[in-house]
Amino acid sequence: MKTSLAIPTLFALALAVASAENARAQPADTSTPAAAATTKKPIPPGFEPIAGKEAQAESVSAPLLVVLAYGAFFLLTFGYVVHLARRQKALSDEVAALRQKLGKGGSGA
């Protein structure tokens, strides 16, 4: 049940980020490239050098789009693993508690 909430939430979050970028990118298309360069603020530190280097040769918003996309890939995967781990922990804790309540005779394992 919780997963059905977590994934749409992440999805909505990413969409919100994307649409915020859209709102900023629209005027950037018509204005100077320098204006669009300020939109690179949310880039994680690990990606900074790549984006900086490529940004000179490439159109300005491309690195941001790529970083957002790869951020989504890693964030979703990582988030899902964390979600599963937490859920498994909670479940096995509850299983252990119930086994204890039932007494050792009840457990087949």
Add this chain to the structure above:
Amino acid sequence: MNVVLRQALIICAKDLRMELRSREVVLAMAYFGILVVLIFSFAFPVFSGAVSREQVVAGILWISITFAGTLGLQRAFEREREGDCIRALLLSPVPRPSIFLGKVFGMLLFMGVLEAVVLPAIFLFFNVSLPLDGFLVLALTIALGTVGYAVVGTLFAASLLRARSKDILLTIMLFPIILPVLMAGVKATSLILLPDGSQAELWVWVKVLATFDIIFTIVSLWIFEILVLD
């Protein structure tokens, strides 16, 4: 005044707490919102260039069928459930497919009445006139679309018979599945209404509708059999 407001806030906080725990309402609302956006995008396809008047009329027709149809579906099995009639129906020596098809036929009749009201209204309000052969093709398109809608809708309504929050779930399940019906219906209808609509393209969409009907009728009969097993 102060007391009224304070009590109101307490009730609001209670609702908020309940919603935070189940997250049922907000999630369903958000999801339904996205579905409506999707449905209207295909009913009024702004993305494929300027939308003609005929296309808007077609969109309005299919939107009204889609939304009004859910009212019928929500009530389709309500009467069976109230007296636990469905159990009697299932216990009777009637083949299971007959029960399903019987419910579908009923739904088709109800929707036929709905369309008999909606179609003249749209013709009247939007000053649409059609030659007889065009009208017959339109009737065929609507009939095929209605069959697909009724089959899938009846199956979902039947499967939700004993489920919780079935009203929410019915639309949530039904709308994305009948999206191809809506797309094909809108496209075919607008091609019929347009004076220079491509006949070849029109028949492609009619075939899409017919294929949808055949495949989903088979699947629905199979799933209905399984759903009512216990």
Add this chain to the structure above:
Amino acid sequence: MSQASPQVRSDEERPLGSGPVLSTFAVLVGLMFVAAAYMVFFHAPTEKVMGFVQKIFYFHVPSAWNMFLGVGVAAVGSVMYLVKRTDKWDRIGDAGVELAVLFGAMVLISGPLWGRKAWGAFWVWDVRLTSSLVLVLTLVACKMVRGYAGAEAKKIAAGLAVFAVINSAFVYYSVDIWRGTHPPKLVATLAPAMKQTFWFSTLTFLIAFFVLLTLRLRTGRLQSALDRLHLRLTESGLDD
């Protein structure tokens, strides 16, 4: 007493992919993800026409393939559940649905980001993106049914999953003839370094899929075990 009743030995009792094998693969896939990202940015050359934004492709396409893998697992699990009615198939179907939603979300986020540059807009009702969106929405509906429908949720969700899979073909076909435009098929025309990067990413995603599937199935088994225990607790009258 309850222990007198012959206890059905369920597969929930056996650990699933636990211990060294799963951990090894999990670590491996983590390293491979880093290596794949390195290859994407430093090994593969920047594409001539689309430029830097084309780099999204190396993860976008494998996640789309993983989505279909998830849909395949969901379809098999759901159909088998409807036929056999065993919890095992329900868990497989549910896991497939969830993974398809996960990778579908990646497709639906990375696709528009790519499209923002390639098409000039986030969304242009492209055939594949639109049908993916409808597919993911239907699968999310499956998860919502599981959450809200109550006692018969498993049956309904399995039935809906079958509909979702068939429906996606209809949506694809419909949008295709509606739009009449195909995005180019890219994989065949890649430069060697791009090809290496792409297939390495694909392999990484493939392994990641099975690691995640194993993890998800284990969660499902734990849930089933817990449900069983609750049932036995109620039967034996120990419940409160």
